[in-house]
Structure formats: structure tokens, C-alpha cells
Amino acid sequence: MDPLSITGSIIAILQLSAKVLAYLNDVKDASKDRAQCEIEMSNLYSLLVSLRSRLEEGSASQPWYTAVRALASENGPLDQYKQALETLQAKMNDGSRLKKVGEALMWKFREEEVMSFLARIERLKTLIGVALELDHFKLSQAIKDETTQLRKQVPAIQSGIDRIQQNYDSTKHRALLDWISSSDYPAQQSDIISRKEKGTGQWFLDAPEVSRWLNEATTTLFCPGIPGAGKTMIAAIAIDYLLNTAQPGAHRVAYVYCNYKAQNEQDVFHLLTAILKQLVSGQPSTMEHIERLHRTHADRGTKPSLEEITVALRNVLDHCPPLYIVIDALDECLNDTRRQLLARLDDLRAGRNVSLMVTSRFIPDIESAFKAALRLEVRASREDVKRYISSQMYRLPACIQRDAALQDTVLVMILDAVNGMFLLARLHVDSLLDKRTTKAVKMALAKLTNDADALDIAYEEALHRMKSQPKGDHELAKRVITWITFAKRPLTTTEICCALAVEPEETELDSDNVPDTDDIVSVCAGLVVVDHESAVVRLVHYTTQEYFERTGDAWVPDGQLHIARTCLTYLCFDAFQHGACSTEKDYEERLRRHQFLEYAARYWGEHARAVEADIADQICIFVNSNALHCAVQARQFSWQTPGNRHYSNSTPLCEVACLGLAIVARTLASTTSGSFTSMVKAKANDNYSRTPLELAASEGHCEMVKMLLEYKADINAQHRTFGSALYSASSGGHEQVVQILLDYKADVNPQNTWNRPLHAASSNGHEQIVRMLLANQADVNAQDDVLGSALYAASASGHEQIVKLLLANQANVNAQTGTSRGALQVASERGHEQIVKTLLANKADVNAQNGRSSALCLASANGHEQIVEILLANKADVNAQSGRGSALYLASEQGHDQIVKTLLANNADVSLQGREGSPLYVACVNGHVQTAKILLENHAGVNAQGRFYSNAMHAAAYEGHTELLDLLITNSSSSLPQDYYGRTLLWLAAAGGHAATVEALIHKHNMDPRTADNLGRNPSWIAGKKGHGVVLKLLQGYDGEPNAGQAAASDRRYDQSRLLCDVCTSSIPRGVSYYHCDHCSGGDWNVCDDCIKCGATCMDTTHVLVKPTTFVNPADILMIRGM
Structure with a gap:
């Protein structure tokens, strides 16, 4: 190795080290490990600079270079240190995310791993120090010892990095799952x-x-x-x-x-x-x-x-x-x-x-x-109820527990009274908990009945037991059941305890006034339970809720008023008078400290609406205070995605209008005099700029809409997202509000090309509103940028009666929409059979290709068998091509066997190629055995080429579809093929990591595990490279020893979510160099460095391979190309 090469290695290490040092210098809340790493890496950096200078000043003829060369030899100390830094860099998505990756490394490694890394730096410092002192023998010996030590530590370091990656992936997956649904x-x-x-x-x-x-x-x-x-x-x-x-x-x-x-x-x-x-x-x-x-x-x-x-x-x-x-x-x-x-x-x-x-x-x-x-009807079996009652005997008073005969009486009488209802058994058992004598037990049992009103009688008995408690317990029980009955969603134990602790006219929560969860359950006579996994407190059954809703006015006539006042009192606490939080982090801290805030902010208005006249003054005080902004933020954040939440300011009138509090609005009007008219016309000071009228209309608040119109609200004010008041009312199905707006001459045909009322009503299935709008000259064929035509919108959503109504009013059945599809296509795609029949009966073009896909293709792709038959009966072109392929291709891709049979019976071309290949090819890629059998019976070509694999056999081998592969080989008239790169079926099965497929190819089809591809690499090589240990061991048992290149490749760990090399099928991690062809495979052809070193080219040797400067995510490529 010449001095220039050694110097180049050092320069590369210096560049990588500089990036890591920059990160370490920026880390906040740093630990002593971070500080020590920064110091030691800085010292090593200085030594490397000195060594570089010494090399540049010296001559290759000097004896010193003989020993120094060993520092930069392959897998030597410098090379291994560089590999460690490269491995770290490979984990980084890009330069801007270095900090995030470094943070994961520094704070997730165990202490001993950090110390090991520091020890490595120290040893390399020693080696460079020896080199600078020109001690040739000592240098050579030290390099030998260091190389051995480094090799021993590579697995531990890799294991640590793998563990970090796994933790990161797990955290990322949990976040994605919570983003898609908060349910548990x-x-x-x-x-x-x-x-x-x-x-x-x-x-x-x-x-x-x-x-x-x-x-x-x-x-x-x-x-x-x-x-x-x-x-x-x-x-x-x-x-x-x-x-x-x-x-x-x-x-x-x-x-x-x-x-x-x-x-x-x-x-x-x-x-x-x-x-x-x-x-x-x-x-x-x-x-x-x-x-x-x-x-x-x-x-x-x-x-x-x-x-x-x-x-x-x-x-x-x-x-x-x-x-x-x-x-x-x-x-x-x-x-x-x-x-x-x-x-x-x-x-x-x-x-x-x-x-x-x-x-x-x-x-x-x-x-x-x-x-x-x-x-199968569900009834409480006698044996199950008997087991339950027996299991509850330990809870009953001593007079029952010590009397076996009385226990038998309890068992039999409750069994006879439950009449197939487990709930009654539970309530009857609870009714005996306070009966302390045998006589009292027998009297209670004598009252049991299995009449139709048995449940109501049981609930009345439970209420009687609650009333018989001391006054404090009775009052607490009433408040608990009031909250649970009238709450707008299930409450947690923490929320209900906070709510019960709120005191009138107080400005903060007194922690000494918070009741214990066990107490709020115990005073409710068995009617309240806690789900411990979710910490939700609830009534014992749905029928309990129905009973209290039915009888609530008798036992707690002011329930809604009490809840509304409690929510408003809580929201006006001093802690919320500063308004909205400036950051999401501050908001989360506020929510943690005030755990009733989210419920009170979100639902105070719904409780207040029922008792608005009684608390209008309290509401006015609240909406005119800074506390309103705190509540608005909490309500908005409750439905926004954590990490991406934004507060949008509002106005008092916008909030009141949205909640439909017309009495409060009139109170505001009387107290603000002339300025109220400007408030009516003003939009909310938020990202949406919604007007009070549109907000009221969207929620169906008739009185509020009338009042705002009296104050000259702009009836046709438009917003890009939410449209006009008429649009919002039509979308929400609020017929009375729509009629009010029409009476005030709202524009049914806005000049803009979005948010049309007729389309919104048609899409959401509001037939009466559609009639009202048509009666007021709504344009039945107007186009909407989002929903297309009204007919398209109704067809897409499956509203058959509205489709008929629109057609009766001269809707164009073949109108092309902004979505580039017609009504027949979208109805066929979504499986609305009756609408398809209706549209065809009204002369819909069965072969329209709007959006590059026919109705038959869309129905076939989505598995709608009856619609496929209907379309074919109406002379649909069975071989019409969509942007992806024919109807047969699409049905085969999804494994819709009956549709495949139907299409073939109607002369579908079995060999017609789609975007990825033939119908047989895509069936094999996706593992549809029965589909493949049907296609083969209809003379599908086994060797037809595909886009990503040479043919169906290669696809089945790589995907591990053993049964399919056997079927294809049996139906192949030629010898088993190799692809462009000389890869055999066995090679591809090994690349895919499918041990069962590998074994079948060797045993059943006599494939030689030693057969290499055109680059001289056998199945064992690719199994080793991709980390398929089971397959590698299996192949080695058949003398399929790894050939050249295996040792270097097997140490690599590949992330299966990255780009794939089209030659060896291995993943190409982020940050690792590779080559790309803009022509092969539709411009999506890549090859890794390993294959380039072995002489690989793309499928056309005249193409020029380019080395991208940055990693390109394959999903982004597909998205950009509209695939």
C-alpha cells in the first residue's frame, strides 16, 4: 500500500470522526460517558492528524513505512475503526438526523459497551503513538495484538447496534399503531x-x-x-x-x-x-x-x-x-x-x-x-349460573355461610329467578349482602321474581339499599351514578374522582376533597364496577344505563345542571386563566396535572345545552375569559395526532355558535351592543377561518342559525375546506337548517368548483336534502373538484335511491369526473351491485376507460363476482387493459378464483401481459395456488417473463411458494430455467430464505446445491450473505459449501426494509453505496457494491450505471411515479 492510500484512509476516518464529534458537542443533558467519549475521540483525532502529517512529509522508501502499512491493511486497526464509524453512519437516515442516531447510541448502550468503545479508542491511540515514535518492532507487535482484540469485539458491538435498531423499530411501530387507532x-x-x-x-x-x-x-x-x-x-x-x-x-x-x-x-x-x-x-x-x-x-x-x-x-x-x-x-x-x-x-x-x-x-x-x-341464542345456562352463585357465597353474610341448607335455598331460588339472565344472578346475590339474619335473607328471596320487569325490580331494590345508607354515602352514590349515567363517554377512575371533588365557586381543586375509588364503588350497591385494565368506571350493564336514563328525572332531577356547573367551575380554575399553552410539551404537562381537563373542555357545551337558560350567565363569564382558550386547545388536541398538534384560536361567538347556545348568544348580543354585528360577520381567528353561521349550520343548530341570520350573517361566505353554511348543513344531513338557509336565499350553485351542497348531500346519503336542493334548481351535472359529479358521489357511497333520483333529474350517466372515473366504474369498484344495474339500465358505457381502468377491471380486482357477471352480460370487453393490466390479470393477482374462471369462460386472453407480467406470473408472486391451477388448465405459459423475476417459476421460488413451484415444474415442458444472471430456482429459494422450498428442490427435483450463478456464487453464498442460517446449514449438508466472497459478505447485516440489489436480492442499507440503472425494470434497477466487484452489469450492457449520491427510498420512487 502506497503512502497516498494510507493517507486516504486516515482522511476518511478524520471526516467521519468530525461528524460524530460535532454531534457529541451538540448533545444536551450530557452524561459523563458522553463527555469522556468526546475527550478521547478528540485526542485520537489529534493523533490521526499528526500521523497524516508525518506520512505526507516522509518517503515511501523509508523503513518506517513497512511497519506503518500494517495500520492501514485490510481489516487492520484503521480499517476496523473506519468500519465502526461507517456502521454508525449507515444507521443515519441523512446528515440532518445524525443527532437522533447518536442519541440512540449513547443513551441505549449498556455501560460496559460504552467502556469497550472507549478502550478501543485508547488502544488505537497507543498504536499511533508507537508509530509516531518510529518503534518498528513494537508497532508491528501491537498491531497484531490489536487486530485480534478488535475481531473479538465486533460481534458485541454489532449486537448492541442491532438491539438499538430493534428498540427503535418497536417504538416506531407502536407510534404508528397508536396513530392509526387509539383503541385498546x-x-x-x-x-x-x-x-x-x-x-x-x-x-x-x-x-x-x-x-x-x-x-x-x-x-x-x-x-x-x-x-x-x-x-x-x-x-x-x-x-x-x-x-x-x-x-x-x-x-x-x-x-x-x-x-x-x-x-x-x-x-x-x-x-x-x-x-x-x-x-x-x-x-x-x-x-x-x-x-x-x-x-x-x-x-x-x-x-x-x-x-x-x-x-x-x-x-x-x-x-x-x-x-x-x-x-x-x-x-x-x-x-x-x-x-x-x-x-x-x-x-x-x-x-x-x-x-x-x-x-x-x-x-x-x-x-x-x-x-x-x-x-345460536345466548342464554345464561343453569350450570353456569350455579357455578357463579356458588363462587360468590364467600361474600355473603355469616348467617348464610354457616347454614348449608340456607345456602341451598339461596342457590335454588336465585336460579329459578334469573330466567336466562346472568345479570339478574349478580344483582340478586348483591341484594343479600346486607341481610344479616336468616329471616331477612328468606324475606329478600321471597321477593325475587322472573317476570318481564324483573330487572327494574332488582334496580329499584338496589336504589332502596343505597338510600338506606348514611346520608353522606347516599349523596355520594347519587353523584357517582349521575356522572356515570350522563357522561358523554366512559370516565376513568381519576376523572370521576376529580369531578366529584370540584366545589362550587372554588378556584382550584382541593386534594383533600378527592374521594377514594373503592368508596365510590362500595356505596353504589353493586351497580358500579371498575374495569381494572382500562381504569374505566361504569355501570354494571347497558340495562342499568337505560333504567337510570328512564327514571333519572325522579331520582336526580338536576343531574345535567350539576354536571354542566361542575365542568364550568373546573374550567374557570385559576390554573387555566393563562389561556392556551405555547408548546405541546407544556400542554401535556398541564393535562398530567389536571386530569379532568380533557373531559370538561370537550363536553361542557353538550351538558350545558340541556340546561342553557339556567347557566347562561356562568357561560358568558367563561367564554369571555382567557380560560376559554385553554378549553379550546384541550378540545382540539383531544382529536389531533400527538407530536403534530396545532392550536387554532377561536372567538366567544364561534364557540357558542358551534355548541348551539342561542340563549347565550343573545345574552352576548345584549351586552356587546353594536359590536355584536361585527362579531357575527367575523371569522374565527384560526387556521380554518370558519364563520359562526357555518359552524352553527354544520352542527344543525336551527335557533342559532336563525339568530345569526337576523344579525345579517353572510349566508354565502365560503371556505376552501368547510364550504358555505348550506354545504355544511347538506353534508351533515340537517334538513331543518337547509330549509332555513334556502328560505334566506342561500346559493345552491356556488361559483367555485368545490364544496357543492348537492354533491355533499348525495355523497352522504341525505335523500330528502337532495330533493330540496334539486327543487331549488341545483345543477345536477355540475362538477366538484373533490366529489366529481353528484351521480358519481352517490354511486361511490352506495346510495341507490339517490342515484335513481339524480338520473330522474337528467344526471349525465357517462359524465367524466375530476377523479377521471365515471359513476359505473366507481360503483363496480366498490361492489354496489344494484347501482351498477341501475346505471347500465340508464345506458352507462360499460367499456368507458376513464382513469385508464374499465368497470370490469375494477370489479375483477376487488373481487365482486356478481358485478363481473353483470358487466360481461352487458358486453364488457373482457380483454380491455387498465393501467396495470386486464381484468384477468387483476383477478389473478388478488386470487379471485371464481372471477378468473368467469373471465376465462368469456374468452379472456390468458397470455395478455400486465404491468408486472402475465396473469400466471402475478398469481405465483402472490402465492395463489388454485388460481395458478385454473390458469395452467387454460394453457397459461409457464415461462412468460415478468418484471421483477424472469418468470413465474422464479417468482414462486424466491417467494417460497413450494406447492406452486411443484405445480409449475410439473407443467413445464422444458428444463428448469436459469435467469439472466444464471440464478437457478434453488439459488433464488436460498436467497428468499425458504428452507422447505430449498429441500423440495433438492429432493424432489434433483437440483445441485453447488451450481453457481454467472458471477460464480452458489446458493450457500447468498444464504450466508442474507443471514439465512437454517438454509445455509441445510445446503452445507448437501456439500453446498460457500464459495468465494462468502467470508466478507456474511458479516454484513441487512435491513430488509431498504432497497434491494436486483442481482443478488440482498438489501442495500441506507448510507451504503450502490449503482443504479435508469432504464432497466422501469428505471428501478439497483446493484450493490459486492455484485459490482464480482463483475455484475444490468440486463443491457450498453446501459451506463450511475452511483447515486444519496439513498432513494423505493416507496418514494413508486409514489413519485404514481404506482
Whole structure:
């Protein structure tokens, strides 16, 4: 090695060291380890500068250079130190993120690892010091000892870095999952199943209907039951059985517990994202679908649309083993939510192995929806109730516990009274807790009944027990049940304890006035329970809520007023008079210190609306104080994504208008005189600039809308996002507000090309509003930038009656929309069969190619069998190409076997190439065995080339689809092919890490594990390089020893989420150099340094390979190209 080469190595190390030192110098809150690292690296840096100067001054002919060369030899001290720095740099996304990576390294390494790194620096300092002293022998010996020591430490250092990467990935994944959904149904499942008595529920698992549901694909099990029968526990038992009895990976489970107290939060979006979160959390390979959504929305502070979530779910389900979805208490959802959820689930289940179980009360429209499903009524079995009562005997008074005969009487009489309701058994047991004599027990038992009103009688008895307590306990119980009954969402134990501690006219919370959780439960006669996993306090059952809502005026007539006053008193505390926090960190600290703030800020207005006249003065004081801005910030932040939250200021009138507090608004008008008119016309001082009128209209507040119009509010004021008042009212389905605005001559045809009222009503299914707008000359064929035509919007959302209404009013059935698709295409894509029939009956063009995709292609891709048949019957072109391929190609890609058969029966061209290859090729890439069989039976070509793999066989080998590979080899008339680079099927299977496929190729198909590719590298080499230890060991057992290049490559660790080398299929980590061809594989062809060194080229030797200066994320490339 010449002096120039040695000097070059030192310069490279100096450059890398400078970057790390710059980071260490910037770190805040530094530890002593950081300081010591900075000092030692600085000292080493100085020595390296001195060595560089000595080399530049000297001559290569001097004897000194003979020894110094060893410092810079391959894998020598300088080289290994440089590799360590490069490894660190490879973990960095780019220069701007050096600090983040350094922080992970310094603060996540164990102390002994940090000391090891410092020791390495010290040893290298010693070597350089020896070199500068010109002690040749000592230098040579020291270098030899140091090299040995460094090699021993490489695995430990790599292990530490790998652990950091794993921790980072895990944290990142958790953050993404929380971003997509804040739900935590697993915690609820744990809490419910923990209350299960041993042995109960076995009748359900033994039922033949359950056996069929578990063992027959794509079945639906409907489990109705009377209130209190134990439906939720049965759902939990089913979930627990599915989670704990199957082999890992045999099937997946997703579930939701619907809750009457969370109806506003549990919309279709919430329920589907909760299912998506559960599926992805157990299948990290599908995380990319959430990452893609996050990249699109996070920086903008937006959330994905319902359609985007549905698409992501489809993609996850396409690569998911058999799935069981369990939905408990479907009847506790709002009617519209329920209908939409079932429609979405039907769409997602089409063509996929998804089984569904639903529990519900006996609701006619729900029973009708599941009339074709397996049906198993849930009733509390006598044996289960008996086990429960027996398990509770220890809680009962001593007079029962010491009298076996009385225990038998208790058991029998409660069993006879429950009438299939577990809840009654619980209430009856609780009713005996204060009966201290045998006579009192017998008298209580004599009152038990199994009449239709048995539950109400049990609740009345519980209320009587509460009233019989000391006055303080009775008052506390009333306030607890008031809060739980009227709260707008479930409260945590901390929240309700804070609420109970608020005192009228106080300006801070007295910690001495906060009750204990155990006390608030104990005074409520068994009607209140705590879910310990989620720390939520709730009533014992949905029927308890219904009972108190029905009878609330009698036992607590001022409940809403008490809650509204409490919220306002809390929000006016001195701690909130400074207004909004300036940073998100400060806000989080405020929320931590004041744990009732989020609830009070978010829901005070809803409680106040019911008692507005009684507290108008208190509301006016609040909205005119700085505390309003604190509350607005808390409300806004409650639905924004942590880390990307922004406070948007508001005005008193905007807040009052949004909440529909018309009395308060008139009070404000009377106190502000002439300035109120300007307040009416002023927009909120926020990012949205919404007017009071538009805010009131969006929430459907008729009186508020009338009042604002009386004060000359601009009825046609427009906003890019929220539109006009008429648009917002039409979108929200507020018919009365729409009529008021039309009476005031609101413009139904705004001049702008977005936010059109007719389109909003059509998209959201508000038929009566559509009629009203059409009657007022709304333009039926106007185009909206977002929603296209009104007909397109209604067709996309599946509103059949609105589609018919629009067509009857001369809507253009073949109008091209801003989305570049027509109504027929979007209806076919989303599976709206009746709308497809309606559109075709009105002469929709079945072969329209708007957006480069026909209706047949879209229906085929999404698995809508009936629609495919309808379109073909209407002369759809079976071989029409979309931007990705033909209908056959798209159906084969997704594994929709019945559609594949239908298309082939209608003369679909089996060899017609799509974007990635032939239909057979994409079926094999995605592992669809049955689809491949159908295509092969119809003479599909086994050797047709694909985009990323040479042909279907190579795709199946690399993806590890052993059964498919056997099928293809059996149907191949030629010898087993090698690809452009000479890679055999065995080589590709080894590259993919598929031991079963490797073994099958060797045993069944006699493939030689020693056969190398064109660059001289055999299957063992690639298995070793990519870290597939099981495959490597298997190949070595067949004399497939690694050949040249293996030793250097096997030490590399590749991140499987990065660019892939198209020659050896290994990942190319960030920061590592590689080469790129702008022509091959559609401009997405890359090759790693290792392959270049072995002589690799791209598929056309005339192309010039370029070395990118920065790493390009492949997902970004695809997104930029619109793929």
C-alpha cells in the first residue's frame, strides 16, 4: 500500500470522526460517558492528524513505512475503526438526523459497551503513538495484538447496534399503531375474561353451530340474546379460545366491543381502524400499509379517509391467514354506524377467508341482516349460573355461610329467578349482602321474581339499599351514578374522582376533597364496577344505563345542571386563566396535572345545552375569559395526532355558535351592543377561518342559525375546506337548517368548483336534502373538484335511491369526473351491485376507460363476482387493459378464483401481459395456488417473463411458494430455467430464505446445491450473505459449501426494509453505496457494491450505471411515479 492510500484512509476516518464529534458537542443533558467519549475521540483525532502529517512529509522508501502499512491493511486497526464509524453512519437516515442516531447510541448502550468503545479508542491511540515514535518492532507487535482484540469485539458491538435498531423499530411501530387507532380492545378483553368463572361458557364452545363456525371457511355466527344474558362474556370466551388454542400463524383474530357510552366515538372509521390495528400489530410485515398512510397524512396533520382505511384493510387481508372477526353488542352502535359497518365488512369478506361472529340483543333489523347466518341464542345456562352463585357465597353474610341448607335455598331460588339472565344472578346475590339474619335473607328471596320487569325490580331494590345508607354515602352514590349515567363517554377512575371533588365557586381543586375509588364503588350497591385494565368506571350493564336514563328525572332531577356547573367551575380554575399553552410539551404537562381537563373542555357545551337558560350567565363569564382558550386547545388536541398538534384560536361567538347556545348568544348580543354585528360577520381567528353561521349550520343548530341570520350573517361566505353554511348543513344531513338557509336565499350553485351542497348531500346519503336542493334548481351535472359529479358521489357511497333520483333529474350517466372515473366504474369498484344495474339500465358505457381502468377491471380486482357477471352480460370487453393490466390479470393477482374462471369462460386472453407480467406470473408472486391451477388448465405459459423475476417459476421460488413451484415444474415442458444472471430456482429459494422450498428442490427435483450463478456464487453464498442460517446449514449438508466472497459478505447485516440489489436480492442499507440503472425494470434497477466487484452489469450492457449520491427510498420512487 502506497503512502497516498494510507493517507486516504486516515482522511476518511478524520471526516467521519468530525461528524460524530460535532454531534457529541451538540448533545444536551450530557452524561459523563458522553463527555469522556468526546475527550478521547478528540485526542485520537489529534493523533490521526499528526500521523497524516508525518506520512505526507516522509518517503515511501523509508523503513518506517513497512511497519506503518500494517495500520492501514485490510481489516487492520484503521480499517476496523473506519468500519465502526461507517456502521454508525449507515444507521443515519441523512446528515440532518445524525443527532437522533447518536442519541440512540449513547443513551441505549449498556455501560460496559460504552467502556469497550472507549478502550478501543485508547488502544488505537497507543498504536499511533508507537508509530509516531518510529518503534518498528513494537508497532508491528501491537498491531497484531490489536487486530485480534478488535475481531473479538465486533460481534458485541454489532449486537448492541442491532438491539438499538430493534428498540427503535418497536417504538416506531407502536407510534404508528397508536396513530392509526387509539383503541385498546385487548385491554378490555383481558379485563372481561379475568372475571370469567372457571368452567363457565363451555356449553357455547361445545355447540355444533360454534364447531361449524370454527371449521367451515367464511361462515357467520349470529348470537342474539336478551339483555343481561352474558353476551359480552360469551364473546370474550370465543376470542380467548381463538387466541389461545391455535398454532401460531394458523389464523388471526380481530375484535371490537361496542359500547353505548361511546357511540359518537365508535363510528365506522373507529371500528375499522381498530380491526386494522390489531391485524397489523400481529403481522409486522404488513406495517407498510400503515406507514404509507402515515407518510401521506402525518405532516399535513390529517387522518386517512374511510376509503383509504378500507383499501389498507383489503391489502392486509389479501396476505392474511384465515381471519375471525368478533363484534360484541352490535345493537349498542348507532343505526347508521351499524349499517355502514356491515356493508364494509361484507365488501372486505368478499373472496377472502374471513369468518364473522356478532352478538346483539333481539333487534329486528339486525336479525334480518343475519337471517342467512348460523344462529345460536345466548342464554345464561343453569350450570353456569350455579357455578357463579356458588363462587360468590364467600361474600355473603355469616348467617348464610354457616347454614348449608340456607345456602341451598339461596342457590335454588336465585336460579329459578334469573330466567336466562346472568345479570339478574349478580344483582340478586348483591341484594343479600346486607341481610344479616336468616329471616331477612328468606324475606329478600321471597321477593325475587322472573317476570318481564324483573330487572327494574332488582334496580329499584338496589336504589332502596343505597338510600338506606348514611346520608353522606347516599349523596355520594347519587353523584357517582349521575356522572356515570350522563357522561358523554366512559370516565376513568381519576376523572370521576376529580369531578366529584370540584366545589362550587372554588378556584382550584382541593386534594383533600378527592374521594377514594373503592368508596365510590362500595356505596353504589353493586351497580358500579371498575374495569381494572382500562381504569374505566361504569355501570354494571347497558340495562342499568337505560333504567337510570328512564327514571333519572325522579331520582336526580338536576343531574345535567350539576354536571354542566361542575365542568364550568373546573374550567374557570385559576390554573387555566393563562389561556392556551405555547408548546405541546407544556400542554401535556398541564393535562398530567389536571386530569379532568380533557373531559370538561370537550363536553361542557353538550351538558350545558340541556340546561342553557339556567347557566347562561356562568357561560358568558367563561367564554369571555382567557380560560376559554385553554378549553379550546384541550378540545382540539383531544382529536389531533400527538407530536403534530396545532392550536387554532377561536372567538366567544364561534364557540357558542358551534355548541348551539342561542340563549347565550343573545345574552352576548345584549351586552356587546353594536359590536355584536361585527362579531357575527367575523371569522374565527384560526387556521380554518370558519364563520359562526357555518359552524352553527354544520352542527344543525336551527335557533342559532336563525339568530345569526337576523344579525345579517353572510349566508354565502365560503371556505376552501368547510364550504358555505348550506354545504355544511347538506353534508351533515340537517334538513331543518337547509330549509332555513334556502328560505334566506342561500346559493345552491356556488361559483367555485368545490364544496357543492348537492354533491355533499348525495355523497352522504341525505335523500330528502337532495330533493330540496334539486327543487331549488341545483345543477345536477355540475362538477366538484373533490366529489366529481353528484351521480358519481352517490354511486361511490352506495346510495341507490339517490342515484335513481339524480338520473330522474337528467344526471349525465357517462359524465367524466375530476377523479377521471365515471359513476359505473366507481360503483363496480366498490361492489354496489344494484347501482351498477341501475346505471347500465340508464345506458352507462360499460367499456368507458376513464382513469385508464374499465368497470370490469375494477370489479375483477376487488373481487365482486356478481358485478363481473353483470358487466360481461352487458358486453364488457373482457380483454380491455387498465393501467396495470386486464381484468384477468387483476383477478389473478388478488386470487379471485371464481372471477378468473368467469373471465376465462368469456374468452379472456390468458397470455395478455400486465404491468408486472402475465396473469400466471402475478398469481405465483402472490402465492395463489388454485388460481395458478385454473390458469395452467387454460394453457397459461409457464415461462412468460415478468418484471421483477424472469418468470413465474422464479417468482414462486424466491417467494417460497413450494406447492406452486411443484405445480409449475410439473407443467413445464422444458428444463428448469436459469435467469439472466444464471440464478437457478434453488439459488433464488436460498436467497428468499425458504428452507422447505430449498429441500423440495433438492429432493424432489434433483437440483445441485453447488451450481453457481454467472458471477460464480452458489446458493450457500447468498444464504450466508442474507443471514439465512437454517438454509445455509441445510445446503452445507448437501456439500453446498460457500464459495468465494462468502467470508466478507456474511458479516454484513441487512435491513430488509431498504432497497434491494436486483442481482443478488440482498438489501442495500441506507448510507451504503450502490449503482443504479435508469432504464432497466422501469428505471428501478439497483446493484450493490459486492455484485459490482464480482463483475455484475444490468440486463443491457450498453446501459451506463450511475452511483447515486444519496439513498432513494423505493416507496418514494413508486409514489413519485404514481404506482
